[in-house]
Amino acid sequence: MKKITINDVAKTAGVSKGTVSAVINSRSTVNAKTREHILRVMKNLNYQPLGQARNLRGQKIGKSIGLIMRELDNPFYAAVAVEIKKYANSRGYILFIASSESDHQNEENIAQLFAANNVKGVIIAPVINGTVEIEHLFHLKMLNYPFVMLEEVQGILANVVSINNVKATSDAVKFLIDNGHTHILHFSGPKFASHTVERIKGFRKAFSESHLAFHDDLVVCCGSHFHDGFEKGVAYFKNFDRKKFPIAIVCYNDVVALGLMSALHQLNIKVPEHVSIIGNDDIEFARHWSPALSTISTPFEKLGRKAAEILINNIESDRALPIENIILDSKIVTRETTRKVQGSRET
Amino acid sequence: MKKITINDVAKTAGVSKGTVSAVINSRSTVNAKTREHILRVMKNLNYQPLGQARNLRGQKIGKSIGLIMRELDNPFYAAVAVEIKKYANSRGYILFIASSESDHQNEENIAQLFAANNVKGVIIAPVINGTVEIEHLFHLKMLNYPFVMLEEVQGILANVVSINNVKATSDAVKFLIDNGHTHILHFSGPKFASHTVERIKGFRKAFSESHLAFHDDLVVCCGSHFHDGFEKGVAYFKNFDRKKFPIAIVCYNDVVALGLMSALHQLNIKVPEHVSIIGNDDIEFARHWSPALSTISTPFEKLGRKAAEILINNIESDRALPIENIILDSKIVTRETTRKVQGSRET
DNA sequence: GTGAAAGCGCTAACAA
DNA sequence: TTGTTAGCGCTTTCAC
Numbered sequence: 001m002k003k004i005t006i007n008d009v010a011k012t013a014g015v016s017k018g019t020v021s022a023v024i025n026s027r028s029t030v031n032a033k034t035r036e037h038i039l040r041v042m043k044n045l046n047y048q049p050l051g052q053a054r055n056l057r058g059q060k061i062g063k064s065i066g067l068i069m070r071e072l073d074n075p076f077y078a079a080v081a082v083e084i085k086k087y088a089n090s091r092g093y094i095l096f097i098a099s100s101e102s103d104h105q106n107e108e109n110i111a112q113l114f115a116a117n118n119v120k121g122v123i124i125a126p127v128i129n130g131t132v133e134i135e136h137l138f139h140l141k142m143l144n145y146p147f148v149m150l151e152e153v154q155g156i157l158a159n160v161v162s163i164n165n166v167k168a169t170s171d172a173v174k175f176l177i178d179n180g181h182t183h184i185l186h187f188s189g190p191k192f193a194s195h196t197v198e199r200i201k202g203f204r205k206a207f208s209e210s211h212l213a214f215h216d217d218l219v220v221c222c223g224s225h226f227h228d229g230f231e232k233g234v235a236y237f238k239n240f241d242r243k244k245f246p247i248a249i250v251c252y253n254d255v256v257a258l259g260l261m262s263a264l265h266q267l268n269i270k271v272p273e274h275v276s277i278i279g280n281d282d283i284e285f286a287r288h289w290s291p292a293l294s295t296i297s298t299p300f301e302k303l304g305r306k307a308a309e310i311l312i313n314n315i316e317s318d319r320a321l322p323i324e325n326i327i328l329d330s331k332i333v334t335r336e337t338t339r340k341v342q343g344s345r346e347t
Numbered sequence: 348m349k350k351i352t353i354n355d356v357a358k359t360a361g362v363s364k365g366t367v368s369a370v371i372n373s374r375s376t377v378n379a380k381t382r383e384h385i386l387r388v389m390k391n392l393n394y395q396p397l398g399q400a401r402n403l404r405g406q407k408i409g410k411s412i413g414l415i416m417r418e419l420d421n422p423f424y425a426a427v428a429v430e431i432k433k434y435a436n437s438r439g440y441i442l443f444i445a446s447s448e449s450d451h452q453n454e455e456n457i458a459q460l461f462a463a464n465n466v467k468g469v470i471i472a473p474v475i476n477g478t479v480e481i482e483h484l485f486h487l488k489m490l491n492y493p494f495v496m497l498e499e500v501q502g503i504l505a506n507v508v509s510i511n512n513v514k515a516t517s518d519a520v521k522f523l524i525d526n527g528h529t530h531i532l533h534f535s536g537p538k539f540a541s542h543t544v545e546r547i548k549g550f551r552k553a554f555s556e557s558h559l560a561f562h563d564d565l566v567v568c569c570g571s572h573f574h575d576g577f578e579k580g581v582a583y584f585k586n587f588d589r590k591k592f593p594i595a596i597v598c599y600n601d602v603v604a605l606g607l608m609s610a611l612h613q614l615n616i617k618v619p620e621h622v623s624i625i626g627n628d629d630i631e632f633a634r635h636w637s638p639a640l641s642t643i644s645t646p647f648e649k650l651g652r653k654a655a656e657i658l659i660n661n662i663e664s665d666r667a668l669p670i671e672n673i674i675l676d677s678k679i680v681t682r683e684t685t686r687k688v689q690g691s692r693e694t
Numbered sequence: 695g696t697g698a699a700a701g702c703g704c705t706a707a708c709a710a
Numbered sequence: 711t712t713g714t715t716a717g718c719g720c721t722t723t724c725a726c
Contacts (some may be wrong), residue, residue: 005719016697021721024490032695040488046667048491051463052399053719056702063459066443072429085446094415094457096413097403097444099432110441116398117464143371144387144395226635257640262635279446288609320393352703363713368705378711400703403718697726702716702719 004047013041024049031279036242039149055118064094065311066114070193071097074094074224075255075283076298077125080150084123085306089241091312093120102127102190102234103219108136111147120315121146123307126153129192146314148307150323151194159314161307161326165195168296168330169202170209172278177210181248181276184212187222187232187260189252199225199306224257229259235265245274254279254286254295261289261337270297282333299328351394356370360388371396371550390639402465411441412658413461413469415454418538419446421571422602422630423645424472427497430651431470438659440467449474449537455483458494467662468493470654473500476539493661498541499672506661508654508673515677516549517556517599519625522679524557527688528595534569534579534607536599546627557611568622569603576606584614592621593688599644601626601633608636608684613616619686629680638683646675 006024010017015038021037022030025279029159030038042045048144055061065088069077096119100107105118107127114122121234122140126149134156141158148159169186176184186203188198198326200219207214222232229251251257279286279295286293306326314321353371357364363488370379372386377385386396402408411436414664416424432442443466454474461469469487481503484604487494488505489508495506516533523531533550536543547566554561567577598604603627608618618624618638632651633640653673661668668680 003719006721007719017720018559018698019696022696023722026486029695034695041665042489042491046491046665049402050465050719052403054467054702054721055704056397056403056719058398058720061463062456064460064464072432078420079423085419089448094453101436106441109409113411113441116408117411117466118399119464139373142389142394176445226631230635242456255618258635262637270441284382284573288577288605290609290612305718316631318393320390324639340515348704354703364704365706365714366712369712372705376711381711397703400718403703403720404705522706695726700721700723702721703724705716705718707714707716710712 003050004045006047009038009041009045009047012045013038024054027217034240035133038209039154052118062094063092063315064096064119065308065315066093066110066119067097068110068122068124069097069099069238070125070127071224072101076195076253076281077150077300079281079283079300080125080304080307083301084308086216087306087308088312089340091308093312095115100127101127102192104129104245108133111136111140113147115143121148121311123148123150123311125150126194127192128194129311144320146311150307152302157323159310159324161324161328162301163298163303163328163330165198165204166205167334168280169199169250170206171332172205172280172296173206174210174280175334176248176250176276176338177206177275179338181246182212182341183244183247183250184218185247186219187229187251187256188219189222189256190224191221193224196252203250209324222252224253226255226259229256230263231259233263234267234319237264237269242269242274244274245269246339247274248276248338249276250280252280254281254283254293256291257295257337258285258289261293272337276339276341277337278332287335293340294332294334294336296330297333299329302328318335350397351392353394353396356385356388356392356394357393360385364603369641387478391575398574399465403510409441410439411443411466412655412662413466414442414444414458415455415461415471415635416446417449417472417474418571423542423600423628424497426645426647427651427654428629430648431650431655433515434652434655435540435659438655440659447474449476449540449545451476451480455480458487462487462490464491468495468658470495470497470658472497472541475541476502484603490651491667497650497654504670506657506671508650508657508671508675510650510675511644512545512547513552515627515679516546516597517553518549518679519627519643520550520553521557522681523595523597523623523625523685524553524559526685528593529559530591531565532596533566533596534576534596534598534603535566536569536603537571538568542598550597568672569599571600571603573602573606576603576608577610579609580604581614582605584611584616589616591624592616594621594685595623595625595685597625597627599627601628601630601640604640604642604684605632605636608640611646619684623686623688624684625679639644641679641681641683641685642679644662644680645677649675
């Protein structure tokens with residue numbers, strides 16, 4: 001059972017394929033009777049014109065770029081996606097979004113599909129796990145297919161637009177230290193995401209540059225979802241010795257921070273009286289929550305716009321452009337979940 | 348300045364295009380020296396092989412379907428998207444998501460682009476505004492391009508999978524009436540979305556089937572975002588006569604309900620003591636908010652799976668399948684934002 | 695108003 | 711190992 005082509009339609013309709021083509025393209029040069037007849041045959045045969053072949057000639061149809069997210073429900077990349085879309089649209093491109101669900105094979109398949117399907121270039125939030133697989137990226141490079149990464153990937157020279165996670169987390173810890181905190185934890189993110197690694201790095205860095213001593217127990221493996229924050233929060237604080245309060249927690253992201261706060265609320269632990277909390281991302285809900293979440297504000301607009309800009313510039317250039325590596329700074333915004341500690345245990 | 352083709356590469360490299368093709372496809376039959384040389388030429392010319400042409404022969408590359416959302420940040424469709432993706436993946440399809448931003452022209456362009464770019468079919472959350480434009484849908488039908496709508500569109504016979512908004516909203520109002528409420532408002536959604544229209548319809552319907560009288564003032568034009576709920580909430584209740592409490596509000600969606608609650612909190616109006624609130628959608632945050640939101644739970648999983656299932660069945664069928672029109676029921680889940688009113692003003 | 699034929703850029707036999 | 715050639719399914723002149 002092979003695919004129906006324009007030839008099949010032409011043959012069974014008893015016309016030439018040129019006429020069929022004219023019907024498909026809604027050209028007015030074709031007789032109403034003939035058109036009706038051909039349309040009927042098309043319907044009967046369930047003929048689906050192959051888009052690829054149609055546009056092999058003129059490439060006047062619209063332009064598009066792709067975005068490969070890691071998870072569809074990651075608020076960080078969702079916010080970036082919105083900004084990418086805005087900028088892309090402003091330059092006449094439609095954005096197609098797909099998600100690798102943190103799976104390498106998916107990332108590769110999607111990239112291939114974009115490249116094969118007339119999508120002009122792609123922005124990738126790369127999957128980084130133990131065995132870094134970057135063959136497909138090299139393949140894209142060979143094809144001179146324009147792409148921009150949203151995180152640095154070891155081993156390949158490519159356009160990157162990312163944020164300075166190390167500095168952001170480090171700043172958050174320093175802020176807490178400056179406010180008298182001495183007992184500071186990190187609820188860290190999903191394994192193998194470079195954001196997770198970098199944020200832990202920043203967390204440690206702040207310790208090494210302070211009078212506080214770092215210890216592995218200070219990093220609690222958590223995740224990236226609300227329920228992760230909630231569950232790990234309950235587990236950690238259920239039998240927690242309340243004499244150890246006040247403490248402070250830097251969370252992987254806002255959603256985790258919110259989940260954690262929900263857990264604390266349930267355990268009747270007060271924020272920020274007992275526990276100060278800092279999130280990361282600054283999603284919309286963060287400022288609307290009560291208490292309003294102190295967090296690290298990501299320059300989403302800059303991040304998305306810059307990535308899309310580099311990509312589209314590359315697409316529209318007739319020669320290879322120099323590779324760019326842009327790292328954007330975040331900044332802390334303090335709201336109601338952090339407080340100054342007067343009598344720290346050291347005093 | 349015309350596009351570089353494989354011929355240009357072959358010519359300047361002094362080889363045949365067959366050899367260039369072999370390099371592009373990483374075939375091992377080509378001499379290392381030659382490969383290096385050709386790769387260099389490809390880079391120099393910034394040659395980007397045209398995906399469409401490459402796959403004109405065998406169609407062994409992956410399969411994909413498209414989803415046209417109305418807004419990227421609409422939590423309703425975001426949740427549906429997740430389910431569509433799951434099901435699509437289970438059948439070997441990759442999902443590409445694009446957003447029309449409630450613009451007709453965009454919806455049309457995106458649909459065209461999907462059809463032209465080897466995406467096998469599309470699920471559409473249609474833009475419905477005053478002047479219903481459905482030419483492009485007819486065009487898709489002519490091309491026998493498989494598609495499924497997530498809302499009914501007047502004037503075209505097509506596959507539809509939607510939810511019963513009228514019944515859901517009506518049920519919510521009846522629930523409130525059964526719990527003694529006599530003063531019930533609706534914070535309605537964005538103009539021209541069929542969800543908005545249907546929910547208002549359901550709201551009115553419940554009144555007409557009760558002892559309460561409907562009045563236009565009972566419907567407050569709001570929107571679909573957190574800030575809409577917040578702003579309209581502040582505006583409505585800033586100078587509200589508190590003697591009129593208790594009242595109840597059925598909101599367009601959960602995010603609006605949350606925004607409204609935030610406004611009430613700020614105005615020191617208590618939920619559910621003064622105001623009972625029912626949302627719509629049952630997004631994850633709804634149950635985690637404090638107080639936990641009573642809402643109308645959408646069968647996201649069913650909705651997404653069914654839409655994707657119909658689409659893919661159509662794609663994989665060699666003949667046209669009968670058109671389906673599926674309407675799914677939602678159901679109320681009561682949490683902490685609604686209460687029974689004992690002494691209503693009528694008592 | 696319709697048909698015939700020459701491509702679009704590439705792949706894949708097969709020949710050399 | 712490389713070149714030659716015949717298409718892939720469609721569009722688009724240009725005759726008729």
